[in-house]
Amino acid sequence: MWYTYSKTQVVNQDKEPDHKLKVYSNITQLIASPENPTPLVRLNGINPSKDFQIYLKLERYNPFGSVKDRIVSEMLKALEIGNRTVVEPSSGNTGIALACVANALGIPVEVAVPERIPEEKKIMLRFLGTKVTEADDALCPLFPTEGARGVVNALIKSPATRGGYISPNQYENELNVLAHYRMTGPEIWKQTQGKIDYFFAGFGTCGTITGVGRYLKEQNPEIKIIGVEPSSPNHKLPGMKRITGLDEEFIPTILDRSVIDDSVEVTDEDAYKTAIALARKDGIPVGPTTGAILHVALRYAESNKGLAVVISPDDAFKYTSFYKNILEVESKGTDYEI
């Protein structure tokens, strides 16, 4: 069977469809790559500086809605799953990407999430048919601040369950770094025509900052790589991790500190205010982690010159319940100008 659109053949069951026409043989082919990059958008409203241009790398344009789409496909391809269930700790984005890719491949998935992530993400995971285990951060003394990681560790290692599960383990999987080294980094280099001076990303699993940072430093060692972390371990920035003060054994092994020039702390309040201001001044609805990273870039803009790229891991829609509280305060008269 052949389907045609005008005189152009768009779908051919024997040949790979033409991606330039946005036709794909499966959903995973939409995951960004240097040939199909996520957009880079200049910020004109929130950033008053003419000397420090800031571009947002909008990872929400990946097919499952976040930067995590890039790593999941790479990690799953490399796993020898057999008859086992794939299980992973996640603050939501990796879980959603994992569920989508696994569903497309017919692989069973379970996800352990921190209790404190937005309900929207939990609902999405259940919508995708994923078994979700909610874990209190203080659930396990072996993982004192990350109960979800503890749950997955126990499923993999408990005599009662260990044969039935396998984990990509994004915190220790070098493919997490490699996906960004091979894809995100080259995309940014190409999109900025090598003119990038600063790259801003958050600390989480640390795959993005390590992979992109390593690639960009190899192209031009003068590029500054800036890491952003929450100012408190008890933060409301899902996906971010406070590295400062963390026991070495809980720091993701894939983090390469040698590529990082500076790390800066951000409060929840500054992160959420910046995200809201961005939506109102540039019309871009982003998640609070983008707000956190952008807040730091805006601080740099006050006293530096150059071209900056800020990674925007996801969009605002998965966090509406979190934003709701702030908007309620605002409606009572609080001023949210930055």
Next chain:
Amino acid sequence: MRYDLSDFICPLSKMKATEIIDGLDGGETVRILLGDPDSLKSVAQELKARGIKPGFEQEGESRFVLTITR
């Protein structure tokens, strides 16, 4: 009733023990077998938070029995 959770490490052991405790009727007693010190520590913490003082026995080097009455 005796529940053997010795093949579950922490925090699965704690989660399953919590389910068992939540399902107890008032005055009901259960014995829970745990297989490692971390599991014992986390389940004991959970019981303390609930104001439950369990009975304790050790079977061999790393098998711990908690007797719990709700």
